[in-house]
Amino acid sequence: MKSSVLFFLSFLLCYVNSEAQQAKPTDLKATKETVSLYANLKNVMKKGYLVGHQDALAYGVNWKYEPGRSDIKDVTGDYPALYGWELGGIELGAKMNLDSVPFDKMRHYxxxxxxxxxVITISWHGTNPYTGKTAWDPTPGSVAAILPGAEKHDVYQAQLDKIADFLLSLKGSKGELIPVLFRPLHELTGGWFWWGAKSSSVDEFKTLFQYTVKYLRDVKEVHNLLYVYNTGGEFNNAEQFLERYPGDDLIDVVSFDTYQGGKAEIDTAFINDLDRHLTIIEAVAKEKNKIPAVAEMGFSKIPYSKWFTEAVAKAFTGHHFAYTLFWRNAGYKPGDQTTEYYVPFKGHASAPDFISYYNLPQTIFQKEASKLNLYK
Structure with a gap:
């Protein structure tokens, strides 16, 4: 009897240790808080998913830089659980990013x-190191020109130095580094960015991603990052999704971006595609022991007033992933004289539906996330 009990306890201890070992990020020197976040994001999926918003604290529709405000908070009384930010421009030494958010303010937010x-997630629409033009300059050969030993490699390395400096400046009240879900070279399957499918071969892209991670991690010693592999929606199976995947030893999160367009009505094709893509990446995440996520999504101006409950929630039903991020509420844009937003603001027609979405048991916003102690 005693030997049976000891065997069971030994088995249980091995199982617990095995689970603990599995719930670790790829950076073997990751900070304690980063390791905890990784493990807790895996646990979150058993309950639901974090809901995020890009630039949530900096501005919204008809307001900018008002302390304590966010459009989601105006509507629900609660903040998002995930905060998205953008570093584009920092590689040039600019004081504010390409969306006009000062980096000093961003650090505070x-x-x-x-x-x-x-939770913090950061993207980087960096300037093309080969041409000096914007991230949206898919000049062929851009990636090849910045790989180690190539003519513009030093330019890209200098850009990464600026990225590292900012990431290492993010600290909590005890001086600890703030963990970040970092998604460089995102929407990599599309053709609109200089790092995308039109500007690089599969091997060139993999080499670039590998260099990016290893330089930040091993040379600059940035150990507060979880690395996100983030495609567009240009995949129909796991093989296509993983075509440019740089390796299990570098990636913590597998994800994709998706947006609905078109008319102010329910879009069955969008729902079905979102459901199908989630099924694919969940299977990939399970096989590779990674965290699945929807890294960006939205429906510009939310013309269908029940989009959140009848499209998003419907597509997400039955799926298990860690988070989603709705894109930014840029508000009025003088350049093209349009108003851009992806979550409702107070008084918008979809606000009541968003409150219903907020109240779903699987959606996790800030108040609930705070209780989860994601960094412990």
């Missing part, structure tokens, strides 16, 4: 979200 127990 990141610290604010982290202090509440929220």
């Amino acid at each position: 990141i610290e604010d979200g982290y202090r509440r127990g929220g």
